[in-house]
Amino acid sequence: MYKLVGTISGDVELHEFDFTVTDAVRSNEYIKVWNDELEGWVLGRVVSIVDAAKKIATAEIIGYKDGRGFLMQPKSTLSRDGKVFKADQAFITDILGLKSGGIYLGMLDGRNIPVYLKKEELIQKHCSILAKTGSGKSYTAGVLIEELLDKNVPLLIIDPHGEYLSLKYENRNKEERKQMDKFGIAPKGYASKVVVYTPSNFSINPAADKLFRIDGINLSVNELYDLFPLSDAQLGVVYQCINEIKAKKEFYTIEDIIKGVSESKSSAKWRIVHFLERIRETGILSDSPTRIEDLVKAGKTAIIDMKGAEPKLQQMIVYRVCKEVFEGRKMGKIPPFMLVIEEAHNFCPERGFGKAVSSNILRTIASEGRKFGLGLLVISQRPARVDKNVISQCNTQIILRVTNPNDIKALSRGLEFMSAEMEEEIKRIPQGVALLSSPSIEMPVLVDVRVRQSEHGGRAVEMGGTAKSESKRGEGAGNGRRKEGRKSRIVRLLGE
Ligand SMILES: Nc1ncnc2c1ncn2[C@@H]1O[C@H](COP(=O)(O)OP(=O)(O)O)[C@@H](O)[C@H]1O
Ligand SMILES: [Mg+2]
Numbered sequence: 001m002y003k004l005v006g007t008i009s010g011d012v013e014l015h016e017f018d019f020t021v022t023d024a025v026r027s028n029e030y031i032k033v034w035n036d037e038l039e040g041w042v043l044g045r046v047v048s049i050v051d052a053a054k055k056i057a058t059a060e061i062i063g064y065k066d067g068r069g070f071l072m073q074p075k076s077t078l079s080r081d082g083k084v085f086k087a088d089q090a091f092i093t094d095i096l097g098l099k100s101g102g103i104y105l106g107m108l109d110g111r112n113i114p115v116y117l118k119k120e121e122l123i124q125k126h127c128s129i130l131a132k133t134g135s136g137k138s139y140t141a142g143v144l145i146e147e148l149l150d151k152n153v154p155l156l157i158i159d160p161h162g163e164y165l166s167l168k169y170e171n172r173n174k175e176e177r178k179q180m181d182k183f184g185i186a187p188k189g190y191a192s193k194v195v196v197y198t199p200s201n202f203s204i205n206p207a208a209d210k211l212f213r214i215d216g217i218n219l220s221v222n223e224l225y226d227l228f229p230l231s232d233a234q235l236g237v238v239y240q241c242i243n244e245i246k247a248k249k250e251f252y253t254i255e256d257i258i259k260g261v262s263e264s265k266s267s268a269k270w271r272i273v274h275f276l277e278r279i280r281e282t283g284i285l286s287d288s289p290t291r292i293e294d295l296v297k298a299g300k301t302a303i304i305d306m307k308g309a310e311p312k313l314q315q316m317i318v319y320r321v322c323k324e325v326f327e328g329r330k331m332g333k334i335p336p337f338m339l340v341i342e343e344a345h346n347f348c349p350e351r352g353f354g355k356a357v358s359s360n361i362l363r364t365i366a367s368e369g370r371k372f373g374l375g376l377l378v379i380s381q382r383p384a385r386v387d388k389n390v391i392s393q394c395n396t397q398i399i400l401r402v403t404n405p406n407d408i409k410a411l412s413r414g415l416e417f418m419s420a421e422m423e424e425e426i427k428r429i430p431q432g433v434a435l436l437s438s439p440s441i442e443m444p445v446l447v448d449v450r451v452r453q454s455e456h457g458g459r460a461v462e463m464g465g466t467a468k469s470e471s472k473r474g475e476g477a478g479n480g481r482r483k484e485g486r487k488s489r490i491v492r493l494l495g496e
Contacts, residue, residue: 005023005029005086009080017044037074038076042064043061043096099116103151105143105398123153138379138457140449141342154297164303199317216286318347339377400429401430
């Protein structure tokens with residue numbers, strides 16, 4: 001009944017054994033062997049083909065379920081000459097504790113066994129996707145986002161490269177469409193659920209649906225300090241200036257502050273004016289700011305597409321929006337949701353790898369978000385450069401191919417399940433295959449991540465940044481109605 005693939009021979013240790021291959025078997029194949037003492041089957045996994053010519057393979061023992069349903073390791077070695085069989089689906093599913101239903105990530109590598117994550121675990125316990133560029137991080141994030149969208153979980157996506165607006169359109173890639181049957185999915189676009197915000201304007205980002213704006217009325221000294229670092233002397237000048245304005249006006253804008261500061265007698269004033277003017281010129285400040293109740297809504301995904309925003313401004317936006325949604329969640333103003341941070345190393349860098357104003361709030365969300373139904377999905381190609389306080393809070397880890405030794409070291413340090421074998425393994429895993437560790441499963445597994453239902457935006461960006469398919473459709477979506485790029489009301493208010 002079971003397919004015989006070999007016979008135990010050579011080295012037999014408690015957790016590992018060699019076997020002579022008698023039928024085709026691949027690396028990472030799940031196998032089962034009989035343990036005499038237990039009088040039961042034990043699940044194993046082929047770790048490597050040691051000697052292809054002599055047909056010797058090494059397998060590790062995963063374990064068996066005891067009477068209480070706990071995954072156990074046998075305490076006795078397997079008998080030499082024992083038969084090695086290909087493990088059947090029911091046995092693998094049982095031992096690995098694979099559940100059906102939930103967030104569908106893909107198939108167990110090499111097998112037609114679907115791998116699901118529990119929605120609650122994914123959201124409440126945070127998730128990280130780490131790997132080198134081009135290995136499939138954004139693609140995999142897209143898969144999770146599609147699944148969450150299907151379950152009406154609201155999402156807020158920080159999108160530095162404008163990769164995610166393609167969620168609106170169904171996947172047109174011919175090769176991927178051919179694989180959809182295998183994964184049991186169909187093409188699907190999410191146009192009715194996805195809203196793209198731009199912190200720039202519609203001429204820079206014609207594919208955007210709405211402007212993203214920050215409240216520019218009555219900025220306090222603290223808020224200005226968040227926008228750019230002020231020295232004590234500069235703080236003093238701004239503080240005095242704002243107090244003087246407040247005495248005269250109920251509502252004031254950044255223009256009033258610029259005017260006030262430039263009339264000050266301080267020698268530091270021009271530097272402050274320069275900063276203030278730079279903030280004003282970004283156009284991000286408005287008297288009709290984006291409301292978090294509009295960003296985070298049941299069944300909707302908001303994308304903040306950072307196209308056209310310089311890195312410091314991006315960090316400031318992330319800081320502001322994260323602070324507001326965190327407070328909003330605490331007060332129950334918005335529903336529980338998932339916050340997606342692409343290029344997380346730019347927004348919460350590890351010590352020694354730069355500073356970002358958004359670091360602290362992301363750390364707070366990582367450690368406290370779960371209490372308030374605020375889930376975090378962090379994505380980065382430089383695991384070593386992301387704040388380890390943030391990474392260590394992610395209970396679901398999705399690791400794709402990583403080759404940089406520092407990054408591998410960082411992963412090993414941060415993730416308790418990483419073994420020396422796994423370190424070797426993640427250097428070799430092919431594009432689209434992920435090492436998944438999650439509270440939903442008994443032990444880390446390799447998953448062949450399913451193809452996308454919607455279009456993957458990263459693809460076009462890779463093709464020399466032309467974003468062909470994307471911008472074409474984006475323009476269509478914009479309908480030409482924003483050709484000139486409206487300016488925010490505050491800019492007009494300021495007489496520009
Ligand atoms: N699960 C997958 N199935 C099919 N193709 C994939 C998969 N994952 C990644 N790819 C391919 O790999 C390319 C790079 O993936 P991407 O997610 O953009 O990489 P990055 O890690 O840089 O974010 C994609 O354009 C896509 O063609
Ligand atoms: Mg990417």
